[in-house]
Amino acid sequence: MASAAPSSPRSGTASEADAGAGAAAGRRRRLPRAPRWLGILSRCVAAILGGYALASLAAIAFALWLPAARPEAVMTGMLASFAIHTGAVVWVFAAGNAWRAWIGLLLPGLPLAALLWLTGGFA
Amino acid sequence: MSFLSLALAYAGFTALCLAMERHHEQVFQARRVPPRRRRALRIAGWLLLAASPVPCILAEGWGYGTVLWCGVLTAAVLPLALLLPYAPRAAALLGPVMLPLAALLAVLRA
Amino acid sequence: MKEGFRQSMAWLHTWSGLLVGWVLFAVFLTGTAAYLKPEISAWMMPELRTPAPETPAEQAATAQALMDHMTRTAPRSPAWFISLPEAREPWANVFWRDPGAGGRGFRQAVLDPRSGEPVAARGTRGGEFFYRFHFQLHYMNVPVARWIVSFCAMFMLVAIVSGIVTHKRIFADFFTFRPGKGHRSWLDGHAVAAVLALPYHLMITYTGLVTLMFMTMPWGGEAAYRGDRAAFNTEVFGTARPARPAGVPAPLVPVGPLLEQASRHWNGGTAGRIQVQNPGDANSTIQLTRSDSERLSFNPQIMVFSGATGALLSTAGDDSRPAAETRGVMYGLHVGRFGGPLLRALFLLSGLAGTAMVATGCVLWAVKTRQQAAKRGRVGFGVRLVEHLNVAAIAGLPVAMATMFWANRLLPLDLPARDEWEIHGFFIAWGLCLLHPLLRRGRRAWVEQFAAGALLFGLLPLLNALTTTTHLGVTLPAGDWGRAGFDLGLLAIGLALAAIARIVARHRPGAAPRAKPGAGPGSRPGAKPDRASQPARHGEPVAAE
Known part of the structure; x- marks a missing residue:
């Protein structure tokens, strides 16, 4: 697939700084400024492990809560999990900065985990 | 039957690509596509493309037919994209040559 | 943004x-x-020359010959796995459990598609290696x-x-x-x-x-079945738990009638694999699996018979539940x-x-x-x-x-x-x-x-x-x-x-303007000037340093 990002003046490096550069840049300066490699590392961890965790939670939720026969519900969750993981990865790298990337994962992930835990899904 | 699908898809893609300035120039040496020709090419292209899955699905049913058609689309674009830079006229002519041939074969087969 | x-x-x-x-x-x-x-x-096995059986009668004869061969060579094995010869694969691959064998405890042989006798084919993995x-x-x-x-x-x-x-x-x-x-x-x-x-x-x-999702994403199954793998397998794959041997000897019934019954059940489909549990025992089972080259879906259709009486014990994979069928079609498309x-x-x-x-x-x-x-x-x-x-x-x-x-x-x-x-x-x-x-x-x-x-x-x-x-x-x-x-x-x-x-x-x-030699294997020759002379397409990959 051809990469066709516009060769705008700020192109050349893609990183924390320009991943979501533009209008929102000023607002983001309030957050602590980490070295660039740390931001990328943090996003990679968020994408690979965080995304996998979110996909797993979703798969469990499907398996337990989908109103269908048990093997059907389990299978649906498994089949959908890879799409969810992909979506999570796209979010992590599209988010303005690494903090937001994590928040975006935790926002659906934590309530889901809590709900599963309360209903005995991890028993 | 899948040859008819291939011919339809190839002709359809050829028409659509000739409606674009860049490829119109490759074949006709004129960058500007006359508006009427552009519209005719576009309509013909989409109609041909819309018709291309029909033989596949008639012959093989919905399941196989659809899968086969996806493969046929790939097999149609590949020669077009590779021929255009080297032999643009041949690429454009191949569609009109292949289509009646495929139709004839399909009629003979039926 | x-x-x-x-x-x-x-x-x-x-x-x-x-x-x-x-x-x-x-x-x-x-x-x-x-x-x-x-x-x-x-x-990679040029020694194999015999064409595969074609008519149902020939196929039944081959299947029986393979079963007879296994009865002679591995009567005490707990399980046999026989893949029947097909047009594209005119040979039979057989595996059987042998507690005495090294590794995973299996032995394997390539058998002739007509006589059921071993073929002296050279030792090779063939296309299996790439797969x-x-x-x-x-x-x-x-x-x-x-x-x-x-x-x-x-x-x-x-x-x-x-x-x-x-x-x-x-x-x-x-x-x-x-x-x-x-x-x-x-x-x-x-x-x-x-x-x-x-x-x-x-x-x-x-x-x-x-x-590979059952390995990489098992959590839904773990949660829904509370870790009961056997129950999960039974419900998801429709495979029954293997029966324990009864300890009473009983010969296997002829396989031909079972193949015929299966073919009727599958509207003319043919069996691709035979799996035998506890051969020679009163509790033996013969499991027929439909050939996977016949259907888009890879969701296996299975019939299990009693090996001693030939009675049909169970069938699986005939009903199409949406998610199972989706997985089956995805699997089938992939292979x-x-x-x-x-x-x-x-x-x-x-x-x-x-x-x-x-x-x-x-x-x-x-x-x-x-x-x-x-x-x-x-x-x-x-x-x-x-x-x-x-x-x-x-x-x-x-x-x-x-x-x-x-x-x-x-x-x-x-x-x-x-x-x-x-x-x-x-x-x-x-x-x-x-x-x-x-x-x-x-x-x-x-x-x-x-x-x-x-x-x-x-x-x-x-x-x-x-x-x-x-x-x-x-x-x-x-x-x-x-x-x-x-x-x-x-x-x-x-x-x-x-x-x-x-x-x-x-x-x-x-x-290639500005390109230095050695970066890539080069682009195509006969470089005509780009007659379209379209302004360069915007953008290139953003290669971060």
Whole structure:
């Protein structure tokens, strides 16, 4: 697939700084400024492990809560999990900065985990 | 039957690509596509493309037919994209040559 | 913000693709070869000559002969697994459990499709090696290797999705390939290979993940079944728990009537596999599985009979529940064993397009980054490493594959662990290709490896003529198109590699503005001026330093 990002003046490096550069840049300066490699590392961890965790939670939720026969519900969750993981990865790298990337994962992930835990899904 | 699908898809893609300035120039040496020709090419292209899955699905049913058609689309674009830079006229002519041939074969087969 | 999004997706596309590009290339190429698994196996076992049984009566006779053979050779084995001969695979593969055997406790044999007697075929893995390699590599713990391949496939899925987002002019550039324009040609080639088979690429990547999902994503099942694996397997796959042997001897019933009953039950479908539990015991079962080449869905249709009485015990896979059927169709699409030769040819073409997509992507990165580095006057270690690995992976893998075919013909027939040595040959050749670019830099390495691959593939039909009696001189006059086609295909691969080698050798870097030699194997010759003279397409991959 051809990469066709516009060769705008700020192109050349893609990183924390320009991943979501533009209008929102000023607002983001309030957050602590980490070295660039740390931001990328943090996003990679968020994408690979965080995304996998979110996909797993979703798969469990499907398996337990989908109103269908048990093997059907389990299978649906498994089949959908890879799409969810992909979506999570796209979010992590599209988010303005690494903090937001994590928040975006935790926002659906934590309530889901809590709900599963309360209903005995991890028993 | 899948040859008819291939011919339809190839002709359809050829028409659509000739409606674009860049490829119109490759074949006709004129960058500007006359508006009427552009519209005719576009309509013909989409109609041909819309018709291309029909033989596949008639012959093989919905399941196989659809899968086969996806493969046929790939097999149609590949020669077009590779021929255009080297032999643009041949690429454009191949569609009109292949289509009646495929139709004839399909009629003979039926 | 929208452009920012596209730019971050371009970054994601570049890196998710590049980091695992070499593994993906190997997976794509060997996976594409796996579409021809039976044909490759047939070529690598030239001793097999008997055609497969055709009529139901012949098939039943063969099945009975195989069962009789197993009764004679493995009467005390707890389980037999028999794959019945089919037109594309005219031999029977049998496995049976033997607590005395090493490793995983199985023994294996290749049996004649008519007599059911063992065939003195040379020790080889055949096409099975490429098939296994493409999802579990080799020399590695199997689950670990499958995790690695799944991990890379996930990167691939991310690369495809981010690539679609990045490539905004997907329809305008649909037919655009501009040869002889340096990195822009690589960008075009990459886009054409990707877009023209995009449904296939998405399908094959997602379904590839689905084939391994019970290993990589087991959590839903664990939660819903509270860790009861057996219950999970019974409900999901419809396979009953194997009965314990009764300890009372009872001979197996003839298998012919069971095959007939199964064929009626499946509306004329045929059984592809027979699995026998506790043969010779009163509690024995005979399980028939429908041939997977007959249906799109890979959700197996199973009938289980009592081995002692022939009574039907259970059936599975007949009802189509939506999720199970979805998985079955995805699995079936991935392995592509359904459908005729035409569909297989189209899958092969699409698989090659995918291979080309990965290869052009890797080369594109190297060409682009070297240009940028050259502008700054300093070419870093990263570029050199990528260039080196590109040569070894892209040009080296065909050399390795051809070497395995050579080893199949040249290794002594009585060599111990002969099948393993064929595979060692594959990896030795690949290892040499990894070392070779240290001695021969840049374009030379590309040309020499492609030329080596061309020679090795192109001369295979000749080697075949010198070492077997099923060569082109025999198969062509006899009209044996299966075998002749394979030899001709090898020749065609050789010619294609020779053409690539020639193109790379004649490539003048001058044609590619600012490109330095050695970055990539060169673009196509006959570089006509781009008559379209379209203003350069906006944007290139955002290659981060």
